[in-house]
Amino acid sequence: MSYQALYRVWRPQRFEDIAGQEAVTQTLRNALSHGNTSHAYLFSGPRGTGKTSAAKIFAKAMNCKHAVDGEPCNECDLCQSITRGNLPDVIEIDAASNNGVDEIRDIREKANYAPTQADYKVYIIDEVHMLSMGAFNALLKTLEEPPVNVVFILATTEPHKIPLTIISRTQRFDFRRIAPLDIVRRMTFILNEKEVNFEEDALLAIAKAAEGGMRDALSILDQALSFSNGTITLEETLRITGSVTQELLSEYVRASLINDTEKGLSLLHSILQEGKDANRLADDTILFCRDILIYQKTQEETVLKMSKVNEQFTELVKEADAEKIYEIIRVMNHTQQEMRQSSHAEVYLEVATVRLTQPSPNQKVIQTSGGGVDDKEVSALKAKMAQMQKMLEQMQQNQAPAAQPIQKTTRQPKKQQQFKVNKTQVFTVLEKATKDDLNRLKDVWPDLINYLPAGQKAILKTSKPVAASPHGLVVTFDYDILCERASSDTFLIESIGDYLEKVIGHRAEMCSVPADQWPTVRQAFIQRMKNSSPEETDAAPEEEAAETQDDSVVSEAIDIFGKEAVTIKD
Ligand SMILES: [Zn+2]
Numbered sequence: 089m090s091y092q093a094l095y096r097v098w099r100p101q102r103f104e105d106i107a108g109q110e111a112v113t114q115t116l117r118n119a120l121s122h123g124n125t126s127h128a129y130l131f132s133g134p135r136g137t138g139k140t141s142a143a144k145i146f147a148k149a150m151n152c153k154h155a156v157d158g159e160p161c162n163e164c165d166l167c168q169s170i171t172r173g174n175l176p177d178v179i180e181i182d183a184a185s186n187n188g189v190d191e192i193r194d195i196r197e198k199a200n201y202a203p204t205q206a207d208y209k210v211y212i213i214d215e216v217h218m219l220s221m222g223a224f225n226a227l228l229k230t231l232e233e234p235p236v237n238v239v240f241i242l243a244t245t246e247p248h249k250i251p252l253t254i255i256s257r258t259q260r261f262d263f264r265r266i267a268p269l270d271i272v273r274r275m276t277f278i279l280n281e282k283e284v285n286f287e288e289d290a291l292l293a294i295a296k297a298a299e300g301g302m303r304d305a306l307s308i309l310d311q312a313l314s315f316s317n318g319t320i321t322l323e324e325t326l327r328i329t330g331s332v333t334q335e336l337l338s339e340y341v342r343a344s345l346i347n348d349t350e351k352g353l354s355l356l357h358s359i360l361q362e363g364k365d366a367n368r369l370a371d372d373t374i375l376f377c378r379d380i381l382i383y384q385k386t387q388e389e390t391v392l393k394m395s396k397v398n399e400q401f402t403e404l405v406k407e408a409d410a411e412k413i414y415e416i417i418r419v420m421n422h423t424q425q426e427m428r429q430s431s432h433a434e435v436y437l438e439v440a441t442v443r444l445t446q447p448s449p450n451q452k453v454i455q456t457s458g459g460g461v462d463d464k465e466v467s468a469l470k471a472k473m474a475q476m477q478k479m480l481e482q483m484q485q486n487q488a489p490a491a492q493p494i495q496k497t498t499r500q501p502k503k504q505q506q507f508k509v510n511k512t513q514v515f516t517v518l519e520k521a522t523k524d525d526l527n528r529l530k531d532v533w534p535d536l537i538n539y540l541p542a543g544q545k546a547i548l549k550t551s552k553p554v555a556a557s558p559h560g561l562v563v564t565f566d567y568d569i570l571c572e573r574a575s576s577d578t579f580l581i582e583s584i585g586d587y588l589e590k591v592i593g594h595r596a597e598m599c600s601v602p603a604d605q606w607p608t609v610r611q612a613f614i615q616r617m618k619n620s621s622p623e624e625t626d627a628a629p630e631e632e633a634a635e636t637q638d639d640s641v642v643s644e645a646i647d648i649f650g651k652e653a654v655t656i657k658d
Pocket residue numbers: 152153154155160161162163164165166167168
């Protein structure tokens with residue numbers, strides 16, 4: 089059997105199995121067991137908190153003849169075909185892909201036909217906020233005159249984008265972020281069932297990194313499982329989640345306290361090089377500083393969010409100047425906001441590190457044996473800081489062209505070193521590429537990204553598969569810098585190979601191309617196809633020979649890249 093993601097295999101099949109949403113599931117069960125259901129529901133809440141699982145369980149419980157206390161039996165034909173997703177009366181729609189008015193009109197029309205096998209027809213519309221205005225209006229009409237025996241369950245991560253007229257016609261349930269301990273409990277259950285050993289701290293680290301989403305937690309767990317040698321360890325999970333060990337955090341904070349820029353930067357670089365995620369590092373630093381402040385005041389370990397009290401920690405708490413710790417929190421908080429709008433998060437962290445390791449006017453500096461900082465160092469640092477600031481400004485300008493005044497009619501100043509595409513490698517993939525391979529790859533790409541450690545995930549965030557052969561894939565990146573990273577990160581390339589082997593059944597090697605160079609590369613390949621005729625082998629192809637087979641070249645190109653990507657140029 090092919091490999092299946094944990095979150096698919098362990099999708100809850102009863103309300104009881106949905107973690108951390110007791111208030112919601114209890115109310116739904118009561119309504120079901122009293123036959124007191126409404127014809128439209130809105131399930132809102134962060135991703136991975138159980139909304140669509142609850143919707144499917146609801147559809148089962150409504151129709152199952154053997155339901156007890158609002159829970160479906162999961163064994164009758166009806167329950168099982170809903171679980172498999174092939175009961176015609178339970179219709180799942182992803183509004184992110186079907187956002188047209190036509191689809192909703194279609195629902196209006198079909199909703200009026202009675203259910204064929206079940207008692208109730210249930211429409212589950214996921215990501216409903218993605219519907220167009222026209223589609224919302226069509227949906228509203230259906231909700232205003234609800235057909236009998238039809239139930240609508242609308243699920244969304246962004247309820248504020250749904251018109252109030254719709255919301256007011258539904259019964260609303262808010263799904264909360266799942267508490268870390270609830271996530272740990274569920275993972276413990278799954279691992280016990282699978283008879284896998286684990287360190288408890290490892291599960292807590294995963295739960296923390298998942299930020300209240302069960303799906304994210306199980307994706308991380310999936311990965312921890314595939315890397316583990318029989319036991320899931322804290323060390324391995326920290327590597328996967330991109331979280332930083334307390335020891336490194338202590339050293340990093342200490343570098344700020346003693347104004348050691350070099351140490352701060354070198355710690356930062358080694359942390360990032362290990363594949364830790366820049367956002368997570370900022371987050372962890374803030375939480376760690378919070379723990380320091382609180383422990384200074386309370387000496388109470390139980391109120392700490394992420395720190396363990398050990399010798400290193402107590403020492404740091406003793407010597408830390410509270411003002412400076414506040415400053416670290418402020419700067420990191422600000423940095424996080426800046427990073428959110430940028431794909432160059434590391435540079436912001438570098439700037440923050442330089443800033444934090446500058447002596448502030450009334451800071452008490454910890455005494456070090458190394459002695460003070462001399463003027464030369466200070467001015468060197470200031471120069472470095474100014475240079476970084478300039479880089480940041482340039483990046484911001486490049487990213488937000490709309491916010492820029494019209495003064496510049498010429499194109500961007502001058503491109504920094506363009507990424508050099510390995511054409512031989514790309515062409516080798518393209519020669520064997522097929523559209524089927526590409527479609528298969530596109531299908532699994534979001535899951536694949538989700539599966540990777542945070543650091544690698546960040547690299548692939550703007551990536552897009554554009555061609556695939558059985559043993560190779562071509563992926564484009566929006567930024568040269570990310571392309572560079574991806575092509576030099578052997579761990580990433582290996583991980584992708586591993587994942588594809590598990591999911592598609594064979595390894596494939598990724599080659600990276602910056603998105604803005606892709607049209608040229610593709611055109612070069614099409615040109616090369618034109619120039620080489622099938623009869624000829626090594627003979628140099630001549631222009632006239634190509635003319636006659638233009639058609640076959642075009643259709644072959646379409647076969648590889650898809651119709652929309654091929655423009656025929658004469
Ligand atoms: Zn049943």
